[in-house]
Amino acid sequence: MITQKIFDDTETAFKLKSNEDLNRALFLFGMINRPSLVKIGTYLTKVSLKLHLPVEGLIKKTIFKQFSGGETMEECMKVIEKMYTKKLHSILDYSVEGKVEEAQFDAAMQKKISIIEFASEKKELPYAVFKPTGIGRFEIWEKVSSKDTLTKEEEEEWERVKNRVDLICNAAFKNDIGVLADGEESWMQDAADDLMEEMMKKYNQEKAIVFNTLQCYRWDRLNYLQALHLKAKAAGYKVGAKIVRGAYMEKENERAHKMGYPTPICESKEATDVSFNGVLAYCLAYIDDISLFVGSHNEMSNYLALQIMEDKNIAINDSRVWFSQLYGMSDHISLNLAKKGYNTAKLVPFGPVREVVPYLIRRAQENTSVKGQTGRELALLIEEKKRRKGEPTKGNRE
Numbered sequence: 175m176i177t178q179k180i181f182d183d184t185e186t187a188f189k190l191k192s193n194e195d196l197n198r199a200l201f202l203f204g205m206i207n208r209p210s211l212v213k214i215g216t217y218l219t220k221v222s223l224k225l226h227l228p229v230e231g232l233i234k235k236t237i238f239k240q241f242s243g244g245e246t247m248e249e250c251m252k253v254i255e256k257m258y259t260k261k262l263h264s265i266l267d268y269s270v271e272g273k274v275e276e277a278q279f280d281a282a283m284q285k286k287i288s289i290i291e292f293a294s295e296k297k298e299l300p301y302a303v304f305k306p307t308g309i310g311r312f313e314i315w316e317k318v319s320s321k322d323t324l325t326k327e328e329e330e331e332w333e334r335v336k337n338r339v340d341l342i343c344n345a346a347f348k349n350d351i352g353v354l355a356d357g358e359e360s361w362m363q364d365a366a367d368d369l370m371e372e373m374m375k376k377y378n379q380e381k382a383i384v385f386n387t388l389q390c391y392r393w394d395r396l397n398y399l400q401a402l403h404l405k406a407k408a409a410g411y412k413v414g415a416k417i418v419r420g421a422y423m424e425k426e427n428e429r430a431h432k433m434g435y436p437t438p439i440c441e442s443k444e445a446t447d448v449s450f451n452g453v454l455a456y457c458l459a460y461i462d463d464i465s466l467f468v469g470s471h472n473e474m475s476n477y478l479a480l481q482i483m484e485d486k487n488i489a490i491n492d493s494r495v496w497f498s499q500l501y502g503m504s505d506h507i508s509l510n511l512a513k514k515g516y517n518t519a520k521l522v523p524f525g526p527v528r529e530v531v532p533y534l535i536r537r538a539q540e541n542t543s544v545k546g547q548t549g550r551e552l553a554l555l556i557e558e559k560k561r562r563k564g565e566p567t568k569g570n571r572e
């Protein structure tokens with residue numbers, strides 16, 4: 175039985191943090207804990223950047239340092255190598271968002287391929303990621319999802335998008351790196367699901383290289399997974415399932431309400447938890463067919479995964495099961511899982527400070543909206559500070 179509460183070990187959780195790092199994290203999560211401050215901060219950041227005020231230095235030293243690995247892949251390697259000394263892997267995520275032109279989509283694809291090639295030479299980097307709408311217009315994903323007839327130009331555009339996805343997955347396959355497609359808004363997701371299935375069929379013949387994201391705040395995801403599993407078995411390929419709860423809940427509910435269709439989102443947090451845990455259990459029950467990548471900061475879901483693995487005699491380091499948290503959050507889960515030998519990776523966003531700001535703002539907003547998450551981060555940080563004060567001679571800096 176997994177009765178020991180491994181995530182309570184703050185010494186392991188914050189082993190890589192100096193006292194200064196701890197204080198910065200405490201300050202930032204303290205700020206994020208106040209929704210009004212996040213609102214004001216968001217506004218001031220946006221305005222300052224627009225007016226070209228010299229705020230980049232300040233952003234870089236604070237929120238950027240907390241939630242981002244650096245501005246370039248090489249810069250990120252410093253924190254990545256440090257985490258790897260504790261057996262914690264990383265996934266580089268080039269977090270530049272909001273591009274809309276074809277040339278920018280081609281450049282984004284090239285960037286993803288260069289990250290895959292970079293990762294293939296680094297034992298610390300087992301996966302690469304991409305966001306479907308980062309390599310093709312949101313509207314084209316939406317239109318393909320709606321099954322409306324495409325114009326000739328749209329058909330050509332869609333072919334280019336499919337080609338970009340294929341080139342990324344092909345690079346991952348050739349370099350033996352897993353590739354994870356992000357999950358996004360439900361009204362573009364059908365097109366992404368279909369395309370990622372095609373990619374799995376093409377590249378997951380022997381093992382899962384290509385992973386699609388299942389957002390379990392959607393009440394239809396277990397059914398979706400079961401259907402996908404059947405198709406994959408019949409066609410003889412492996413399913414790669416990255417499971418998360420989902421980041422667009424408010425947007426989804428608002429749109430459904432406004433347009434008068436039933437929301438695709440579960441009716442409550444508890445229902446989302448049941449959905450997530452159900453999908454998690456399904457993947458582990460069919461581990462020979464489905465490789466699982468758990469993206470969650472939820473302690474209970476992570477404990478559940480460990481318990482099921484133990485019950486089913488799935489080895490702690492089975493290469494088909496991975497755990498992941500975002501850089502800057504839930505180190506108590508990541509570092510304690512890694513210490514026990516579970517395959518664990520931090521998702522490390524990077525990019526020029528100015529370009530990563532929208533991502534950082536979303537992180538801050540998400541933290542204010544995720545009930546309990548920030549409180550938990552704060553409580554653990556405070557506990558660790560107390561622990562360090564009690565043992566001043568041991569030295570906590572590595």
Ligand SMILES: Cc1cc2nc3c(=O)[nH]c(=O)nc-3n(C[C@H](O)[C@H](O)[C@H](O)COP(=O)(O)OP(=O)(O)OC[C@H]3O[C@@H](n4cnc5c(N)ncnc54)[C@H](O)[C@@H]3O)c2cc1C
Pocket residue numbers: 355356357358387389391418419420421422423439440441442443444446468469470471472498499500521544545547
């Ligand atoms: C490695 C990693 C990769 C990720 N990739 C993606 C991605 O590709 N796409 C994506 O959308 N998100 C992604 N996320 C974010 C993720 O979807 C969650 O928003 C975030 O992780 C919080 O969920 P949790 O399981 O960590 O924690 P918890 O705190 O247990 O769950 C919070 C989540 O529960 C759900 N929820 C909260 N209140 C309600 C309610 N009233 N009714 C129904 N549901 C509710 C929401 O999804 C909310 O985000 C990723 C997260 C990680 C760690």
